[in-house]
Amino acid sequence: MRKGPSLFNVTSVALGLAFLYLPIVILVIYSFNASRLVTVWGGWSTRWYVELWNDAAMLEAAWISLRIAALSATLATVLGTLAAVALVRAGRFRGRTAFSAMIYAPLVMPEVITGLALLLLFVALNVDRGFWTVTAAHTTLTMCFVAVVVQSRLLDFDRSLEEAAMDLGCPPLKTFFTITLPLIFPAVAAGWLLAFTLSLDDLVIASFTTGPGATTLPIRIYSEVRLGVKPQINAICTVMIAVVAFGVIVAALLAKRGELVRARRAAKA
Amino acid sequence: MNVEPPVRRVYVAGMADGNPEPAASRGAAPGLKPGRAPWAVPGARPLVQFEAVVKRFGGVTAVDRVSLDIYEREFFALLGPSGCGKTTLLRMLAGFEIPTEGRILLDGQDLARVPPHKRPVNMMFQNYALFPHLTVEGNIAFGLRQDGMAKSAIAARVKEMLALVKLEGYGWRKPHQLSGGQRQRVALARALAKRPRVLLLDEPLSALDRKLREETRFELIDLQDNLGLTFVMVTHDQDEAMTLADRIGVMNAGSLAQVAPPAAVYEQPNSRWVADFVGDINLIEGIVASVGLGETVIGARAGGRLRVAQNVEAKPGATVWLALRPEKIQIDTQPPAAFDANCLAGQVADIGYLGDVSHYKVKLDNGLALKVSIANRVRLVERPIGWGDRVWLSFAPEACVVLTQ
Known part of the structure; x- marks a missing residue:
């Protein structure tokens, strides 16, 4: 038997990665373009990063987007996890089918409809549109994604672990926090990251529900692009990619370090 | 929690002969x-x-x-x-x-x-249900922590438990770093930790x-x-x-x-049902012919009379089952000399050699098939009883039980 990946495997992995990441790589390269024209290569330069640093409106939009994304992702994670627990654990309660259908509906609902519906709701409630309405809208949008991710983890979660904890004297709520939550944490974290990125990139719902003083980054970029793509936009996108990549790498390293520490302890004992 | 010092089990009241058994x-x-x-x-x-x-x-x-x-x-x-x-x-x-x-x-x-x-009460689960994110020590200490036990007391008890299940030095491992047998011991230690x-x-x-x-x-x-x-x-x-x-x-x-x-x-x-579920057994259906003086005579439905050293709580004419364990039957190639034993003749239909014992399936002349198992006391190079051999099965009246339900 041959060792190592076959030519077929290498090719398919390379093609897959190229499909996913080639556009991003091009974007990153062009963010260092010295030319004012986006499509013409004029040598290496960091001038667009300097210009970006001086573009207060763009930075403000990025800051708003990050805050909305972090806040709505956190809210969505709490609500989505609770919904997943209810769906998996509560057994066959009255209206369970309706509840699960309602949880999943936003997954397939066109964003235009969700956005319009929320806009009508906020108008009817006479709420001032802005930071908080976008946060609430993003929470409703992303909560169902978290619920789906967490639910799939909970479905193959071994219930006897919880029973064992209770058997050893741990009350039910404490069992959830000391046993269940740590074990489903990867799914919860993945749900949070998913919600964060969904919120960060949402344009449609945000433009329906936002108001003065709460222009998110996608809205800002979109309105600028309508006047022609400026090289700053490549720069800010590269920065966002760097932030996300940094977060993912740190998380992975933390997990790896935890493993190493445990292994060293085991070796010492 | 009620913690008792480990003592040998001794029941003073109502002890049958007063000798606590080792x-x-x-x-x-x-x-x-x-x-x-x-x-x-x-x-x-x-x-x-x-x-x-x-x-x-x-x-x-x-x-x-x-x-x-x-x-x-x-x-x-x-x-x-x-x-x-x-x-x-x-x-x-x-x-x-x-x-x-x-x-x-x-x-x-x-x-x-x-x-x-x-x-x-504490339970040891079938799949052990060890907490995968906790170490062996963490698993064993889990129940003790819930009781609010002092840290030093928990450490001492965990150490004691690890020694009890012979897992000293494994305290820092995670469940996935243990073998199946070791996991079983951790599960046992965890369930026992709270006494x-x-x-x-x-x-x-x-x-x-x-x-x-x-x-x-x-x-x-x-x-x-x-x-x-x-x-x-x-x-x-x-x-x-x-x-x-x-x-x-x-x-x-x-x-x-x-x-x-x-x-x-x-x-x-x-x-x-119990006779059939626990171990191997031959069940012979029959009708009570006579009861008395510690002996019951049963007429097997397939033919033949069988004696049982037991007073059966059934009237003559009632249907009963005679339960006979395969290892209590003797198998011979000649009619046995003993007259008090029940004896049935037949032919070997099947042999299963398991090393320590051999199982024989014997087709009796009256149509019944009985299972017989014989311990192989001597090295068996040439099997003395083979397929198709004519054999006589005998069993003592004390060897069987009569079941009425």
Whole structure:
């Protein structure tokens, strides 16, 4: 038997990665373009990063987007996890089918409809549109994604672990926090990251529900692009990619370090 | 929690002959072990009492009016085929299932309103249910932490438990870094750490391979002896139940078919079902011909008269079953000389050689087929009895039991 990946495997992995990441790589390269024209290569330069640093409106939009994304992702994670627990654990309660259908509906609902519906709701409630309405809208949008991710983890979660904890004297709520939550944490974290990125990139719902003083980054970029793509936009996108990549790498390293520490302890004992 | 120092089990009241038996002789003598039969003591207070417990899941009755007393320091095994309700019974004692009807008492206290985390019983789960994100020490200490025990006391107890299950030096490992046998020990240590009033074991050895399972059996016995705890085990493995238990409760379709010490379950099954479920058995249907003077004569339905050294509670003419274990039959190539034995002639239909024993299937002249097993005491190079050989089967009147139900 041959060792190592076959030519077929290498090719398919390379093609897959190229499909996913080639556009991003091009974007990153062009963010260092010295030319004012986006499509013409004029040598290496960091001038667009300097210009970006001086573009207060763009930075403000990025800051708003990050805050909305972090806040709505956190809210969505709490609500989505609770919904997943209810769906998996509560057994066959009255209206369970309706509840699960309602949880999943936003997954397939066109964003235009969700956005319009929320806009009508906020108008009817006479709420001032802005930071908080976008946060609430993003929470409703992303909560169902978290619920789906967490639910799939909970479905193959071994219930006897919880029973064992209770058997050893741990009350039910404490069992959830000391046993269940740590074990489903990867799914919860993945749900949070998913919600964060969904919120960060949402344009449609945000433009329906936002108001003065709460222009998110996608809205800002979109309105600028309508006047022609400026090289700053490549720069800010590269920065966002760097932030996300940094977060993912740190998380992975933390997990790896935890493993190493445990292994060293085991070796010492 | 009520913590008692480890003592040898000694029952003073009602002791049969006053000699506390050493633990080593456990399982050696058939029948009740002297000094080890609290269930036979009138007025003894049971530790666990099931009172007409019923459990239904939807329309399915999993446990059907089970009443059972389990005594302090007893090793009780619930034995039955899968789906007979034995695990449900155990889970009701742990508090994971609520009885539909009836009561469960522990130390005379009704457990109905006591949630699982407040019951002084601990369970060892079939799949061990070790917390994968905690170390071995973390797993063992988990229950102690819930009690708010002092840190130093927890550390001492964990150390003691690791020594008890011979896992010193493994405290920092995670469950996935252990072998199956080691995981089983951690699960046992975790369940024992709190010194429960009753330790529940759900198929404790079923995930181990055969050799390890047999070794672990004897370790479990020693553990229970040394700690002086009450064990209730659920198993579908009758060897396990026979080796480990003081008493076995044989379960069938939600009810207890028989509750007796292992030897009694084997030698004096109370029904055809129990006789058939525990071990191998030949059941011969017949009609009572005469009863009296410690002897019953039964006319086998297939033909032939059989004598049983037992007064059967059945009138002549009643249909009964004669239960005969395969190892209690003697097989010869010539008609036996002894006249008092029951004797049947036939032909060998099948032979199964297992090394230590050989199983013969003999087709009798009256049409019945009997299973016979013979211990291979001498090296068997050339089999003395072969396929198709004409043989005579004989068994003493004391060797069989008559079953009326």
